[in-house]
Amino acid sequence: MMLMIKMFVIVLILVILTRRKINLGLALMLDAAVMGFMFNMGLKETLLSILKGVFSFQTFELAGILVSILFLENIMRKKLFLEKILTSLQNLVGDYRAVAAMIPPFIGLLPSAGGALFSAPLVQEAIGDNELSPERKAFINYWFRHVWEYMFPLYPGVILASRIIDIDLVLYVKAMIPFTLAAILIGIPISFYRTPKGMNRNPNTESKVYHLKNLLFGISPILFIIFMFFVLKIHPFIGIGITILALTLLYRYTLEDYKELFIKAFSFKTLFLVLGVMVFKNMLVDSGVIEQLPAFLTQADVPVLLMFFLLPFTVGVLTGISTAYVAVTFPILAGLLPEINLSYMAFAYVSGFAGVMVTPIHLCMVFSANYYKAKLGSLMVRVMIPQFVLIAFAFILTVR
Template structure:
């Protein structure tokens, strides 16, 4: 239990630093160093762990995916496709609530941690006329994009748990569907409970849609402004339906290739970006400018910090020690199947890591009666853990984009997590 205490203290320090608006990237790097020292790891091994977290293909691929997502967005923005999509959707859908939730839910079909960067700018633009605080925007973007993760059979978590348990994928799809529906219901409740959806001052809408607000500075070079983008009032929409379909076509093409043809997300992004450069007739200078503006060092350091922290958890053996302590305790079985994935999920913020660490241990503890019921409980608890984890990259990226008050945003997340935990336990005992 000493490992649990040490990691809890470190995680607590990181959360406190976040509440003081300290950059998460540096908080994670500092926490990684403190973790190595507190577990008695030689300094040489700590530096080796830092290097492994920095140079692993998993880290490099994640950095590339997020970069090409930012490039994809900038290409669409440069040619006003995002603006046209937003305007046509506003004409097609009159209900403000439906418009707000549509983008994160649609983008959630993409099983990528970087998907938060797709829905964030779309949600931001579609809500410009509505007086919605950044905390509520952040919550909607984060929580509702994950309604698919428990049961959609293209997400890595459900695929991995099916492989590790040697149970059919459709079993977990069927059993986990209620958790996705519960996540949606909870998200809708907190998204609109006591929400002020009155129209904002329309004079503010005369600003150029390409002019970055503070909430968008992390995705573009703050030293530059794009003078070619068009004011939203200057874009004329004659056929909203066809305009929406055409402007949404690059995104739907990406989703279709990844979901139905199982193309690798990184290489699909590279291919689609190249095609868009030629179809949308970018000249060499504009292409070069867009490529440079899509680089964001802050996000790069942040991703590196997350991956180094994850690597240090592995090197110190902290996660294994915590799992071992719970495994050989006198705690009731159902509590272990609920708590272990929950704790690991909170500590890592990564679904595949949580499943990969906990399921092999829990398989050795399966009771003879209703073993499948306990596996589903563990899977649902892992999902709950990563959803309330302050280290969840989608939450971190959303926070960096909208710049909300961290305490208020995390308060939404924690309350939602409590309701989801109650639902998970009720379903376990009542089914």
């Protein structure tokens, strides 16, 4: 019970700090320090854990990916790739609401951390001067950016889950497809309930084929990165770097162009947020929280099906990353079953991903809220409702 009280206090401190307008990166670092002391780590161990979080390979990797996304977005915007995506969808689809909902999934085909930062400007342009609240805009960008993460085999969480439970990836993907479809269907009414219908105000007289070609050209850098990952087995960070280099060479960037690119795309605020998230996650491991939580729930004699919800959901909330709740909880949950039950594991995955989606340490949520100047607490509540509908849907499929 003491473990749950401590975790409640840690979450409460984070909520208080963010509500007082303290930078989230700094708030996470301060909360991580409090966590270290609460779990008896001592000053030296706490400082070492913070430093390890700051200087870990994963931190540099994540920071590199996020900065490279900003660089790529800047190039694609300057060279009109993003404009072609938007214009093509506006002419192929028409209604700004459908266009706004379709852009994040296009960007979401590339599973990179903080990808919602990439789609946010496009969603804003698609909505234009139509009167949607900041929270609704943030929800559209955040929610539809992640609809693939249940089943798209490019996402590490999907691959890791299938490996841990020793299920063929194709079978696992097929089992998870209903949740992607459900996420799309649930997201539509929440995003656009009582929003005014509006068509593209500046329709182009070119043919549908012309706009389809333009759309393919617009997303070609993303398709190239996906091709490198699937076919050439190149890490997304390296793939993004190769794409940036290819584009700058293709458009003959000068030293002055590179300087302008760096000034416009580089963000210390983004990097500081990454540091805060990684320090907090590292402290969860070093303090023993991630190890103690499963043991606590097991000793408390929690019903098996409830464990399939509580374990992944809690770890998802604490870490904000799919691979974390899969890696930590799936081996434990699989051991609770006499044989692997794909419905149970799907329920666990959906529960864990719900935790990832509602936590304030999920980078995409923070980026979406910051970009649209939305209230983080209001966005979290808006996301919680459809996530628990998805959990209920997964539960029904499990017990039927």
